[in-house]
Amino acid sequence: MSKPNGPLVSFVFLLVFSSIFSPKLVFGSIPVHERIIMRPDPLRHLKHYNDVFNVTNKHYWASTAFTGIHGYAMAGVWTLCGVYLGIFMIFKNSIASNESSSSWLTVHSDRYFLLLFILFLLLTLFAIIAASFVIAANQISQHRTKKLKNTLVKAGHEVTQSIRRLITKMTRMQYLLLPYDQKTSSRLNVTTHRLGRESRMIRNFVRNHEHSLDVAIQVPYIAHLGIASVNLLLLVAALVLFLLHWQPGLIFIIVFCWILTALCWVLTGFDFFLHIFAEDTCSTFEDFVQEPYNNSLSSLLPCMSSRKSEKILTEIGSTIHDFIGKLNSKITEVCTTMGLSEENFEMLGFKMICDPFSGAPDFNYEPGDCAKDAIPIGKIPDIISKFTCYKQNSTEACLENGKFLTEDASNKALAYSYTIESMLDVYPDLQSLTECTMVKNTFSEISLNQCKPFRSSLLWQWASVLSLSISMVFLVFTLILKAYQQRGRNFSICSIFPNRSNSVNVENQNVQ
Secondary structure, eight states, X not given: OOGGGHHHHHHHHHHXXXXXXXXXXXXXXXXXXHHHHTSEEGGGTTEEOOSOOOXXXXXXXXXXXXXXXXXXXXXXXXXXXXXXXXHHHHHHHHHOOSHHHHHHHHHOOHHHHHHHHHHHHHHHHHHHHHHHHHHHHHHHHHHHHHHHHHHHHHHHHHHHHHHHHHHHHHHHHHXXXXXXXXXXXXXXXXXXXXXXXXXXXXXXHHHHHHHHXXXXXXXXXXXXXXXXXXXXXXXXXXXXXXXXXXXHHHHHHHHHHHHHHHHHHHHHHHHHHHHHHHHHHHHHHHHXXXXXXXXXXXXXXXXXXXXXXXXXXXXXXXXXXXXXXXXXXXXXXXXXXXXXXXXXXXXXXXXXBOOOBOOTTTOOBOGGGSOTTSBOGGGHHHHHHHTEEOTTSOHHHHHHTTOOEEHHHHHHHHHHHHHHHHHHHHHHHHHHHHTTHHHHHHHHHIIIIIHHHHHHHHHHHHHHHHXXXXXXXXXXXXXXHHHHHHTTOOOOTTOSSOOHHHHHHHHHHHHO
C-alpha cells in the first residue's frame, strides 16, 4: 500500500535534497572569498582552491564545476546500475525457466495491476510537469543571462569610445603645444599611446569573448531544451506503449529513459555549478561597487588605485586652475597698465575667465560655480583676436586701436586656450575612467537590478532539472516493474488487467 505515495516521497526527497545543496543554506552569509577558497580543486588532488574569483584561472573553473559533483556522481552510479541491470537481465533470461512467470501469475491479484498503473500515471504526470518547468526555466535563464552579458559588453564598448574621444582630443592638444611646450606635448604623446593600448586591449577582449559568451549561453540552452523535449516525447511514447501493452517497445523505452535520466543528472550537477558561479559573480560585483581598488575583478577590469587617480585629477585641476588664474592676473595687470578701471575694461568686452576648478588642495571640477558674467574658456580665442596686433599692422596703429598683444604671444595663448578647452571637454570622460565610474555604475546596475532575477532563474532551472531527474528515477523503476508484471500475459488494448482466459490457460499448462 505504500506505492501510491511515490510522488509524495519524491517531492519530499526533492525538498530535502534542495535544502542540502542550496547555497543559501550551505554558506549562509559567508563572504564570497571564504566560500571560494574552501572548495576542493580536482586539478590539485581535491586540495582547497585557495585563491580569488578569477574567470581566467582554470583552477577556479575546476573547483567551481566540482560543486555539481552530486549530479555527476548520480549520473555515473545510475549508468553503472543500468549496465549491471542490463547484463543481469540478459543472463537471467537466457537461463530462466517458466516456473517463475507461472508463480507470478498465480500470486498477484488485480489490485496490484491497478496500483502500479496509478503509480505510473502519477509519476508520468509529475515528470511531464517537471520537464515543462525545465523548458520554461531554460527560456527565462537564457533571457536574463543574455541581458547581463549585453550590459557588460555595452559597458566595454562605452569605455572604448570614451578612450577614443580622449585619444582624439589629446592628439590635437599634443600638436597644438608642440611649438611652445615640448615637455607637455611629449607627456601627452606618452599618455595617448597608453590609452591606445588600453583601448585595443578592451576592444580585443570584448571582441574575442563576446562570441565565446554567446556560445556559452547557447550550448546549455540547446542542451536543456533538447533533453527536456526528448523527455516529453519519451513520456508520451511510454504512456502509449503502456496502454498498447507492446512489450518489446516498452523495453526500448526503458533503455532510452535510463539513458535520458543519466543525462538529466549530468544537467543537475551542471546547473548547480552555474548557480554557484552566478552567486560568485554577483557577490564579486557587489564587492567591486563597495571597493573597486581592492577586488578580484581588478585583474580583468583594471582601475587605478584611489590615491593614484586622485593625484592625476588633482594635477590636471591644479594646472588648469593656475593657468586660468595667471590669465585673470594678466587681465588685471593690463587694466592697471592702461589706466583703465575694471568696469571700463569690461566695457571693451574683456571680463574675468571662468575657472571651473576649486582651489587647493582638492582642485575639484565644479563648472557650475563660475560667476554668471565670467567668460567661458571656449570664448577666449574670440576675445584674444580682438586685442592681437598682427604683423601686417604697425605698432602705433595697434596701440591706437587697443591691440596690445603680439601675434606670437597671441598664438601661444590660443594654443594653450584650445588645449585647456579640449581638456575641459574630455575631463568628465577622464574623470570617469580614472575613478572607474562607468564600470562601477555598470556593476551597480547589475548587482541592484539584474543579479537577483539572474540568480533566481538559475536556481529555478536547477530545481526543475533536479525534480525531473528524481521523477525519472522512480518512473523508470515503475516501468521495469510494469514490464516484469506484463511478461507472459495477454492484455487487451488500453486495458489495465490481463485477460482471464489467458491466465487460466497458462495455469492449466503449468498443472499439466
